[in-house]
Amino acid sequence: MTPGPSNHDPLKDALTRSLIFVSGKGGVGKTCVSQAIARALSKQPSGRGKTTKRVLWVTFEDPFRPAGELKEISPNFFELNCEAQTAFEEYTSMKIGIPTLTRILVQNSLVRYLAKAAPGIHELVLLGKVWYERTRWDHVVCDMPSTGYGLAMFQSTSNFADLFRGGPIHSDAESMLETFRDPQECSQLIVSLPEEMPLRESIDLQAFLLRLFPENTPAFIVNRRFPHPPETLQNDSSGVSDQASPLASSPIEYAERRAKLEAFNLRIWREVGLGFSELGYIPPRPNAPTEDRIPEGIVEALAEELIRKEVFTK
Amino acid sequence: MTSNLRTSQIDQALLTKKIIVTCGTGGVGKTTVSAALALRAASLGKKTVVITIDPAKRLATSLGLGDIGDLPTDLSSQLRQALIDKGLPPLPESGSLHAIMPDTRETFESFIRSLTASEAIAKRVIDNPIFQIFSREFSGSNEYMAMQRLLGLHQEGKFDLIILDTPPSRNTLALLDAPKLLARFFDERFIRWLVLPANKLVSTGMRKALGLLEKLTGAAFMTHLFEFASALFEVRVQFSANLSKITELLQHHSTSFLLVAAPSRDTAPDALHFVDSVKGHGFQFEGIVVNRRLSHLGACPERAPENAPEYINRALQVLSALQERESLAMTDLEMKLKTLSSGNPSAPICLSLPELARDVHSLSDLLEISQALERFNPA
Numbered sequence: 205m206t207p208g209p210s211n212h213d214p215l216k217d218a219l220t221r222s223l224i225f226v227s228g229k230g231g232v233g234k235t236c237v238s239q240a241i242a243r244a245l246s247k248q249p250s251g252r253g254k255t256t257k258r259v260l261w262v263t264f265e266d267p268f269r270p271a272g273e274l275k276e277i278s279p280n281f282f283e284l285n286c287e288a289q290t291a292f293e294e295y296t297s298m299k300i301g302i303p304t305l306t307r308i309l310v311q312n313s314l315v316r317y318l319a320k321a322a323p324g325i326h327e328l329v330l331l332g333k334v335w336y337e338r339t340r341w342d343h344v345v346c347d348m349p350s351t352g353y354g355l356a357m358f359q360s361t362s363n364f365a366d367l368f369r370g371g372p373i374h375s376d377a378e379s380m381l382e383t384f385r386d387p388q389e390c391s392q393l394i395v396s397l398p399e400e401m402p403l404r405e406s407i408d409l410q411a412f413l414l415r416l417f418p419e420n421t422p423a424f425i426v427n428r429r430f431p432h433p434p435e436t437l438q439n440d441s442s443g444v445s446d447q448a449s450p451l452a453s454s455p456i457e458y459a460e461r462r463a464k465l466e467a468f469n470l471r472i473w474r475e476v477g478l479g480f481s482e483l484g485y486i487p488p489r490p491n492a493p494t495e496d497r498i499p500e501g502i503v504e505a506l507a508e509e510l511i512r513k514e515v516f517t518k
Numbered sequence: 519m520t521s522n523l524r525t526s527q528i529d530q531a532l533l534t535k536k537i538i539v540t541c542g543t544g545g546v547g548k549t550t551v552s553a554a555l556a557l558r559a560a561s562l563g564k565k566t567v568v569i570t571i572d573p574a575k576r577l578a579t580s581l582g583l584g585d586i587g588d589l590p591t592d593l594s595s596q597l598r599q600a601l602i603d604k605g606l607p608p609l610p611e612s613g614s615l616h617a618i619m620p621d622t623r624e625t626f627e628s629f630i631r632s633l634t635a636s637e638a639i640a641k642r643v644i645d646n647p648i649f650q651i652f653s654r655e656f657s658g659s660n661e662y663m664a665m666q667r668l669l670g671l672h673q674e675g676k677f678d679l680i681i682l683d684t685p686p687s688r689n690t691l692a693l694l695d696a697p698k699l700l701a702r703f704f705d706e707r708f709i710r711w712l713v714l715p716a717n718k719l720v721s722t723g724m725r726k727a728l729g730l731l732e733k734l735t736g737a738a739f740m741t742h743l744f745e746f747a748s749a750l751f752e753v754r755v756q757f758s759a760n761l762s763k764i765t766e767l768l769q770h771h772s773t774s775f776l777l778v779a780a781p782s783r784d785t786a787p788d789a790l791h792f793v794d795s796v797k798g799h800g801f802q803f804e805g806i807v808v809n810r811r812l813s814h815l816g817a818c819p820e821r822a823p824e825n826a827p828e829y830i831n832r833a834l835q836v837l838s839a840l841q842e843r844e845s846l847a848m849t850d851l852e853m854k855l856k857t858l859s860s861g862n863p864s865a866p867i868c869l870s871l872p873e874l875a876r877d878v879h880s881l882s883d884l885l886e887i888s889q890a891l892e893r894f895n896p897a
Binding site for chain 2: 299308485
């Protein structure tokens with residue numbers, strides 16, 4: 205953990221909120237990290253007798269997972285692959301209230317087409333589902349989509365809220381945004397790798413999120429940090445850029461250069477004063493069985509690392 | 519990149535194809551690979567352009583440039599200089615290197631304008647608030663516009679080879695599905711409903727459903743939506759014609775698809791899935807580039823030398839696990855590609871490129887990767 209006053213650890217703060225959005229560029233390990241957070245949270249005491257917290261992990265429209273169903277992964281740790289059509293039907297039935305009328309609406313082919321194709325509605329119902337779920341769990345941890353900045357969902361909701369003026373969707377969208385803006389209820393976590401591009405993009409992502417939710421400062425995690433010497437011994441990363449070749453020629457040279465390179469890359473965050481937490485590179489076990497394309501053991505190991513680092517408020 | 523250049527399979531592709539589309543998930547180094555391939559094609563004497571759609575401007579950074587715009591930026595003179603600096607043979611007379619980063623919003627607007635001769639209709643679409651937001655955010659629009667730009671460039675005919683670096687996405691094939699996604703808007707069965715006067719031919723059920731939807735969304739949204747739909751309705755015929763042109767171009771035998779991947783346990787299954795989809799669309803699969811390989815470092819020693827710092831041993835453990843995973847992934851991949859190519863005269867390419875120990879910041883760095891293509895993949 206980056207040193208700082210222990211009561212102002214941004215990650216620790218972020219993990220106390222009921223709604224936790226985990227964002228970042230594609231390939232940085234958002235799915236594993238967000239699952240690890242959810243799993244680790246589900247092992248924390250709930251404050252209600254001897255029980256632990258009830259946690260929902262949400263991903264959006266993952267083609268590799270069953271759509272729209274709650275699935276129990278371990279006690280108090282549930283998964284939901286949020287899907288627009290199901291979410292739309294749930295939402296409309298809640299709004300309309302009368303089953304016959306709901307059926308007329310959701311079974312109408314034109315309406316189905318609009319719900320799918322019309323921009324705005326799609327993102328709105330997905331986020332709306334998450335927003336609704338937050339009151340039913342101790343924490344909802346969302347694995348945000350990575351396409352573009354994965355921000356289209358927030359941006360869309362914000363832009364379209366205006367277009368829906370005069371209907372109930374408008375007021376729901378406004379309340380949703382209100383929650384997302386509220387640092388008591390909701391947090392934004394940005395995950396990156398210690399590589400230049402994702403680190404830079406994370407700063408853009410932060411700026412973007414702050415424009416939408418100015419009061420809600422994101423927390424940062426750098427994932428898959430290669431083993432490296434203690435940072436104090438590593439102030440000299442000046443040699444990184446003048447290395448003649450971008451290629452290393454032996455494992456030891458690679459290990460040394462990678463440690464230096466990552467420390468050098470992380471200056472991108474340090475220079476702008478970003479505090480962050482680190483998660484180590486969990487060595488892959490190539491023969492381990494997989495569940496939903498995640499090798500067994502990775503999420504558990506990351507969750508243990510989080511617990512070891514005491515990022516959860518007692 | 520010498521005068522006695524070996525014509526490997528990839529060179530063959532660079533010499534004969536007119537369009538190469540690179541696909542892959544985020545973080546695999548797709549942009550770097552695309553740029554390195556473009557460099558190599560230029561060195562082979564081709565007038566080459568690489569198009570990249572990337573909000574992070576990775577291409578510009580890796581080329582050591584501040585910005586690349588919507589129009590082709592000529593990088594030939596920088597390439598010539600880099601070749602001189604490295605003591606490499608000069609760029610052939612016919613070879614050139616260009617790069618484009620399309621402004622998707624601009625492209626989207628000019629696309630709508632290209633669909634209609636009437637400025638009034640174009641304006642109706644463009645000024646519609648739904649279009650305004652849609653053109654900025656719709657997740658398929660980047661992909662679609664990438665292909666729109668591809669079509670335009672191809673029709674201009676100024677380049678021998680166009681390399682299209684597709685936008686990053688979780689789904690490698692998002693690009694292939696983008697036209698269909700966008701086509702949904704133009705689905706005539708539905709648009710017709712929206713543009714019909716409410717009192718004509720609309721069934722009671724339909725009227726009821728639309729009424730309910732209006733209650734939810736508010737009247738203003740429905741008005742915008744009808745307006746958007748009716749404006750789109752005006753250009754639907756041209757849109758379909760355009761879509762067929764793009765499909766035709768992508769299906770042409772001089773266009774092929776290259777998958778860029780990092781070595782992991784998903785490499786082989788992803789590659790197979792990719793091949794199936796590419797073939798399912800009637801496109802040509804050129805092969806796969808496995809980037810970020812670690813095998814060139816050689817086997818990891820059991821232990822670091824005694825005077826080495828403590829972290830090196832932990833790093834070697836991770837590295838060795840990564841190499842083991844890579845080796846399994848490659849065996850799996852080669853086996854799967856072999857089954858694919860049995861009885862197939864044109865075997866798919868399977869290229870390797872090394873993981874880099876620092877970032878790419880100049881044409882000179884890219885040249886080195888372009889050379890690594892040859893070193894890691896002897897003919």
